[in-house]
Amino acid sequence: xxxxxxxxxxxxxxxxxxxxxxxxxxxxxxxxxxxxxxxxxxxxxxxxxxxxxxxxxxxxxxxxxxxxxxxxxxxxxxxxxxxxxxxxxxxxxxxxxxxxxxxxxxxxxxxxxxxxxxxxxxxxxxxxxxxxxxxxxxxxxxxxxxxxxxxxxxxxxxxxxxxxxxxxxxxxxxxxxxxxxxxxxxxxxxxxxxxxxxxxxxxxxxxxxxxxxxxxxxxxxxxxxxxxxxxxxxxxxxxxxxxxxxxxxxxxxxxxxxxxxxxxxxxxxxxxxxxxxxxxxxxxxxxxxxxxxxxxxxxxxxxxxxxxxxxxxxxxxxxxxxxxxxxxxxxxxxxxxxxxxxxxxxxxxxxxxxxxxxxxxxxxxxxxxxxxxxxxxxxxxxxxxxxxxxxxxxxxxxxxxxxxxxxxxxxxxxxxxxxxxxxxxxxxxxxxxxxxxxxxxxxxxxxxxxxxxxxxxxxxxxxxxxxxxxxxxxxxxxxxxxxxxxxxxxxxxxxxxxxxxxxxxxxxxxxxxxxxxxxxxxxxxxxxxxxxxxxxxxxxxxxxxxxxxxxxxxxxxxxxxx
Amino acid sequence: xxxxxxxxxxxxxxxxxxxxxxxxxxxxxxxxxxxxxxxxxxxxxxxxxxxxxxxxxxxxxxxxxxxxxxxxxxxxxxxxxxxxxxxxxxxxxxxxxxxxxxxxxxxxxxxxxxxxxxxxxxxxxxxxxxxxxxxxxxxxxxxxxxxxxxxxxxxxxxxxxxxxxxxxxxxxxxxxxxxxxxxxxxxxxxxxxxxxxxxxxxxxxxxxxxxxxxxxxxxxxxxxxxxxxxxxxxxxxxxxxxxxxxxxxxxxxxxxxxxxxxxxxxxxxxxxxxxxxxxxxxxxxxxxxxxxxxxxxxxxxxx
Numbered sequence: 001x002x003x004x005x006x007x008x009x010x011x012x013x014x015x016x017x018x019x020x021x022x023x024x025x026x027x028x029x030x031x032x033x034x035x036x037x038x039x040x041x042x043x044x045x046x047x048x049x050x051x052x053x054x055x056x057x058x059x060x061x062x063x064x065x066x067x068x069x070x071x072x073x074x075x076x077x078x079x080x081x082x083x084x085x086x087x088x089x090x091x092x093x094x095x096x097x098x099x100x101x102x103x104x105x106x107x108x109x110x111x112x113x114x115x116x117x118x119x120x121x122x123x124x125x126x127x128x129x130x131x132x133x134x135x136x137x138x139x140x141x142x143x144x145x146x147x148x149x150x151x152x153x154x155x156x157x158x159x160x161x162x163x164x165x166x167x168x169x170x171x172x173x174x175x176x177x178x179x180x181x182x183x184x185x186x187x188x189x190x191x192x193x194x195x196x197x198x199x200x201x202x203x204x205x206x207x208x209x210x211x212x213x214x215x216x217x218x219x220x221x222x223x224x225x226x227x228x229x230x231x232x233x234x235x236x237x238x239x240x241x242x243x244x245x246x247x248x249x250x251x252x253x254x255x256x257x258x259x260x261x262x263x264x265x266x267x268x269x270x271x272x273x274x275x276x277x278x279x280x281x282x283x284x285x286x287x288x289x290x291x292x293x294x295x296x297x298x299x300x301x302x303x304x305x306x307x308x309x310x311x312x313x314x315x316x317x318x319x320x321x322x323x324x325x326x327x328x329x330x331x332x333x334x335x336x337x338x339x340x341x342x343x344x345x346x347x348x349x350x351x352x353x354x355x356x357x358x359x360x361x362x363x364x365x366x367x368x369x370x371x372x373x374x375x376x377x378x379x380x381x382x383x384x385x386x387x388x389x390x391x392x393x394x395x396x397x398x399x400x401x402x403x404x405x406x407x408x409x410x411x412x413x414x415x416x417x418x419x420x421x422x423x424x425x426x427x428x429x430x431x432x433x434x435x436x437x438x439x440x441x442x443x444x445x446x447x448x449x450x451x452x453x454x455x456x457x458x459x460x461x462x463x464x465x466x467x468x469x470x471x472x473x474x475x476x477x478x479x480x481x482x483x484x485x486x487x488x489x490x491x492x493x494x495x496x497x498x499x500x501x502x503x504x505x506x507x508x509x510x511x512x513x514x515x516x517x518x519x520x521x522x523x524x525x526x527x528x529x530x531x532x533x534x535x536x537x538x539x540x541x542x543x544x545x546x547x548x549x550x551x552x553x554x555x556x557x558x559x560x561x562x
Numbered sequence: 563x564x565x566x567x568x569x570x571x572x573x574x575x576x577x578x579x580x581x582x583x584x585x586x587x588x589x590x591x592x593x594x595x596x597x598x599x600x601x602x603x604x605x606x607x608x609x610x611x612x613x614x615x616x617x618x619x620x621x622x623x624x625x626x627x628x629x630x631x632x633x634x635x636x637x638x639x640x641x642x643x644x645x646x647x648x649x650x651x652x653x654x655x656x657x658x659x660x661x662x663x664x665x666x667x668x669x670x671x672x673x674x675x676x677x678x679x680x681x682x683x684x685x686x687x688x689x690x691x692x693x694x695x696x697x698x699x700x701x702x703x704x705x706x707x708x709x710x711x712x713x714x715x716x717x718x719x720x721x722x723x724x725x726x727x728x729x730x731x732x733x734x735x736x737x738x739x740x741x742x743x744x745x746x747x748x749x750x751x752x753x754x755x756x757x758x759x760x761x762x763x764x765x766x767x768x769x770x771x772x773x774x775x776x777x778x779x780x781x782x783x784x785x786x787x788x789x790x791x792x793x794x795x796x797x798x799x800x801x802x803x804x805x806x807x808x809x810x811x812x813x814x815x816x817x818x819x820x821x822x823x824x825x826x827x828x829x830x831x832x833x834x835x836x837x838x839x840x841x842x843x844x845x846x847x848x849x850x851x852x853x854x855x856x857x858x859x860x861x862x863x864x865x
Contacts, residue, residue, distance in 0.1 A: 125735065425712065427573040427611055427676045428697055431653065468570065470611075472716075475572040506653050513699040518611055518674035518709055533569050548707030552772040555714060561766065561812075 006030075009044060017051040023167075024071075025051065027086060027150055030167035071150070077117040077127040077162075082155030087162070089148055090173065092119035094128070095197070095255070096142040097272045111136035114197065115162065119145045130161040137170045145174040190232035192258055192265050199254040200267070201278050202228035202235075203289055204247050206306060227306050228253075228267075229289040236305055239269035245277075248286045252278040262303030262370070263415065298339035298404070300377075301415060302370035309366075311335040311377070312358045312391055313344065314400050335377065336399035341419040343371070346379035351387065358399070360391040373416025373528045403524045403540075408471035411527055412534040421524040422536070423544060424471030426516045431509050433465040434500060463496065465512070469521060469536075476534040478523050480541050488541050489515070520544040571596050571608035573676055575713040579639035579764050581610065585689035586752040587681045588745075599679040599691050602756045603720035604727075604746030607679045610693060612642050613701065613709045616671040619662050631658040635673060635693075638710070638771050638831075639764040644677060644693040654695055674701045674709060707772040714765045714772075720746075721758055759813075763827050766812060802833050803841055810851070810861055818858035 006029045013025045028047045073088045074080060080087060095113035111133035116126040131151075133140055140146065149169040154161045164170070186201045207226035214220065224243035227236050228251065237256070245251060254274045256267040269275065295309045316333035331352075332345040352359055363385055367378040379385055391397075403421040406414070411422050437459030438444065439451035450456040465480035465488075486493060489512075500508045525538040556562045584607075586600040596608045614637035622630045631646040646658045664671060675698035683689050701709075727746050730736050737747050809827050813819045821842070828838035842859065845851040851859050 125733070425573075425575075425611065427609070431651070470572045473572045473574075475570050477570075506656075510653060510657065510699065513697055514701070517676070517697060517699045518613060518701065519705065520708070520712070546708055548704055548711060548772045549774060551708070551711045552769045555711065555718075556769060559718065559765075561769070 009047075012044070013048055013051055016048055020051040023150070024086060027165070027167050030165050031085070031152070075118070077129050077160070080153050080160070082153055082160065084153040087148070087151045087153060089117065089151070090119055090145065091115040091117050091148060092126075092145045093140060093142055095272065096140060097270075098136060109136055110134055111140060113142065130159075131164055132161065133164040135164065135166050135168070137164065137168070139170050139172050140164070141175075144172055147171040147173055186252065188232040189228070189230045189235050192235055192267075194260045194265055195258050197255055197257055198267075199252070200228070200230070200235075200256065201250070201252045201280070201283075202230045203283065203286060204245050204249045204251065205229050205234060205286070205289065207243065207245065207247060231284055231289075234289075234306075235265060235267055237267040237269060241269060241271060241273070243269065243275075245275070250278045250280060250283055252276050263301040264303040264305075296339035297335070297337050297342050297375065298414070298417060300342065300368045300370075300375035302368060302373075302375065304368040306365050307368055307377075308362075308364050309337070309377075310360065310362050310388065310392055311337050311344070312360045312399050313352065314341075314358045316350075316352050316354050316357060318349075334400075336402065336419065338393050338397060338399070338402070338404070340404050340417050341399065341402075342375040342377065342417075344377040344379065346382070346385070348379070348382040350379070350382055350385050360388045362386040362388055370416070373530055374418055374526065375415065408469070408474040408476060411536075412474040412476055412529065414529065416526070416528045416530075418526040420527055420536075421522060421540075422469075422471075422476075423520060423522045424469040424474075424476070425518060425520050426467050427470045427475075427518075428468035429509060429513045429517055430466035430468075431506065433467070433512055434463065434505060434508050435496075436462055436464060438462050463493065465541075467516075469523065474534075476527070476536055478536045478538050478541070480523075480538045484539050484541050488543070516543060520546075568594055568596070573609040573611045574605050574607045575709070575716045576601070576605065576607065576610050576612065577639040577713050577717060577764055577768065578612070578614065578635070578637045578642045580605070580717060580761065581607070581612075581642060581679070581691055581693075582640050584681075584691050586749060587689070588748070597679075597681065598745075599681050600745050600749050600752070601720075602749060602753045603717065603724050603761065604743055604749040605720055606743065606745035606748075609696075610677050610679055611674070611709070611713075612677060612693060613637065613672070613674040613706055613713075614642065616661060616665060616673045617641065619658065619665050621658075621662055629655075631655070631662070633658075635675070637713075638767040642693050643690075644675070644695055646695060650695070654698065657698060672701050672703060672706045674699055674705065707774075710768045710772045714768050717761060717765060721761055724756070724758065759823055760826060763809075763813065763823060767827070767831070799837065799841065802828060802838060803845065805831065805833070806838065806841060806845070807850070807861065810859055814860050818852075818854050818860035821857045821859070824859065 006026050009029060010022050010025045014020055014022065025047065028050065071086045071088055072080070072084050075089070077089070077091075080089075093113065093115050096111055097113050098109055098111045100107050101110050112131065114128050114130050116128045118124045118126050132154075147170075148162070148164060149171065150165065151168050152163045152165065154163050186199045189200055189202060192198060192200070205227040207224060210223050210225045211220045212223055221240070224239040225236070226239075226243070227234055252275070253267070253269065256269055256273050258265050259268055260266070290308075295307055297309070297311065300307070312335060314334045314336055316331065319330050319332060320327055321330065322328070329349070330345060330347065331350060332343060335342060335344045363377065363379065366384055367380070369376045369378055403419050404417075406417070406420045406422050408422050408424045411417070411420060437446040437449070439446055439454050440457050440460055441454040442451065444451055444453070446457070446459045449459070463482040463485050465478075465485050467478040467480065469476055469478050480488070486496065489496065491499070499511065503511055520543070522542050522544050523536055523538045524540040525536050528535045528537065553562075580601045580603060581599070584599045584601045587598070588600055588606070589595060589597040598606045598608050600606050612635055614635040617634040617636045619631055619633035622632060624630050628648045633644050633646070635642040635644060646654050648655075661671060661673075675693070675695040677693035677695040680692045680694055681689065682692075723742055723746060726740065727737070727742050727750065730740050730742065732747055732750060734744055734747065737744055806824060806828065809824060810819050813823065824842065825835050825838050829835050842851065846853060846859070850862055852862050853859055
């Protein structure tokens with residue numbers, strides 16, 4: 001159809017570039033039009049240039065996105081790369097939804113869903129991708145198996161999907177059964193992935209109508225927000241369609257889309273989501289589920305809402321700030337439970353006597369924010385906090401200095417945490433370990449006597465170690481503070497000055513390596529985990545001494561070689 | 563969106579034999595993608611913590627005028643080959659200079675190093691692995707022994723994973739379900755069935771050393787040339803006899819121990835292969851050993 005649409009232009013291009021085929025020229029025009037909104041007359045020069053350069057005998061792949069012009073015929077999605085532009089593949093259309101989208105002020109229908117490759121093999125291995133059909137093609141339907149000719153691959157944030165363009169040909173190989181909507185087996189809430197379409201069975205814990213205001217001010221959308229739970233956990237949901245199930249109802253929800261806000265996944269119910277009442281007498285009742293929804297500090301994720309937890313407040317102070325010329329108050333402090341420590345902030349005054357700390361409180365429906373990855377509980381209303389007489393854990397536990405043992409593997413995979421302790425092998429002592437100068441303004445480490453923000457200054461002297469510690473395939477940077485460094489080395493600051501003068505900066509680093517490289521250490525402090533990996537800000541480090549003969553004998557017994 | 567940063571690769575604790583026998587290599591397509599060596603036990607290695615006796619370290623002048631140190635690090639299971647060149651830190655080169663002198667003075671040095679794995683293939687197709695040290699230091703025997711045990715434990719983990727993988731259908735999904743590394747699948751596809759026995763022997767040797775049963779690690783490197791003095795060879799002959807008997811006793815699981823395993827073990831402890839062969843022959847003739855089937859030996863039942 002697009003060949004007809006662009007016929008005059010195609011003819012002109014073919015005249016100049018006899019090697020080009022009408023189909024690929026048409027696709028080029030379609031691509032300009034659909035992906036960049038460039039009409040054929042304006043795209044003409046670019047298309048010509050592209051096909052002219054393509055007439056040279058050795059097609060160069062270095063011309064960026066326009067390089068791939070030959071139809072790439074593949075059997076599996078995994079054979080495709082992010083810059084494939086003209087793809088032919090046979091797939092099964094698993095879901096197919098049509099929606100209206102405003103493109104350049106014009107209401108357009110587009111279709112989306114997901115498809116799977118390897119459609120003919122029963123129970124074979126299938127790869128699943130999202131697709132978008134910009135046609136949309138009338139012969140594309142859920143449940144059918146089709147050959148797609150001339151689709152392009154889209155790669156965004158490492159996720160691959162298929163763009164079916166207006167010029168793409170769809171050949172239906174097997175008609176779909178309209179009633180057959182892909183039904184996934186229900187998964188446990190604890191196993192909900194960060195994105196994708198899933199099916200869960202859960203009980204409604206909370207539900208309330210809400211409105212989402214369009215950012216462009218063009219109005220608002222009525223939605224329902226809430227939370228559902230099963231034995232493994234709870235998850236928030238957002239329904240774009242009317243949702244009238246009462247709290248306590250057990251539901252099977254198929255085709256819910258998972259989206260993640262910050263680190264917290266949330267279920268989205270839309271037009272294609274099927275929600276039905278589910279009957280299972282064995283399923284936990286509301287009371288039991290509410291009990292299990294209690295979270296611990298170690299499980300807090302940035303962006304969570306409706307969180308229930310019992311924590312102990314160990315520090316609490318009132319702070320004031322001015323906003324819009326008005327003085328406002330904020331209460332904040334440190335809290336802890338046996339799984340770790342974090343911060344808490346309240347926007348209303350809580351009935352807490354700062355002299356009676358620690359105080360144990362039960363929190364209901366609070367929000368979790370995170371700063372530098374460390375969770376910060378936000379209390380919006382004082383009635384979210386209930387003071388308990390005693391903690392539900394051993395009262396003798398001193399949580400202010402309590403360090404929770406976490407394996408390095410869990411530490412690296414988990415959220416940022418305060419009050420942890422972990423063990424691993426020192427695999428690197430960085431050359432900038434030892435004496436450093438910090439900016440007098442911002443405490444950042446000076447490079448060549450100069451701070452990135454505050455320029456050259458004399459700086460304040462500090463001591464730190466920069467290490468890398470590994471364990472079982474997990475790796476973390478460790479920054480050891482002054483007190484812990486001196487204690488590890490068994491030195492005073494003066495003695496360390498002497499040692500550095502004696503050996504030189506690098507000589508001193510080598511001296512450090514002789515003492516700790518390849519050694520197993522236990523580090524305590526707080527962890528920051530982000531895209532760049534994990535880092536432990538360490539306020540205590542010790543070399544773990546062990547008796548090799550004993551260990552060897554133990555291993556012999558363990559392995560049955562005694 | 564910020565591009566994904568290259569994250570630091572964790573270090574593997576590897577005994578020399580596992581690393582040295584690797585012939586599988588993996589590298590992503592991107593310019594900065596890390597490169598890996600995949601061992602027979604499925605460890606996917608970009609960075610290694612190795613330790614052992616610094617057996618050789620020599621300074622070479624290369625044709626283009628740069629300097630290159632080449633060395634060997636011996637652990638109970640074999641040798642790591644490493645090189646330190648101009649691409650290394652000043653510290654590492656300075657250290658190499660010092661160590662060359664100390665080795666020339668005959669000082670035994672136990673060395674611990676973190677290093678990047680290297681891989682190259684000759685024109686004939688033979689594959690060699692080697693190390694490029696990043697940081698290194700001289701360690702005490704006790705530290706070395708503990709490292710050995712750490713390395714043994716991590717080797718054992720991989721051996722166990724390998725054993726359990728034999729039951730698993732060789733597909734990515736099946737491995738994923740069983741929480742097995744996909745690099746183990748790559749290893750299985752590349753190396754085929756492997757014999758765990760040599761690895762097990764290596765661990766036994768390493769345990770011996772960690773327990774202080776063998777002085778091998780802190781004495782001078784074994785001389786691998788033909789024996790010159792009668793005296794020396796007699797002494798090592800007695801030692802070798804004792805060792806072979808011990809090894810057979812330890813390794814025999816009913817069917818005896820095969821010839822190759824014994825020789826490998828003897829060689830790993832610095833004994834000459836020919837010598838070991840002749841001693842096995844002697845023991846057999848004197849009736850101390852039996853050969854229940856060709857090439858398999860066990861201690862005579864009269865013991």
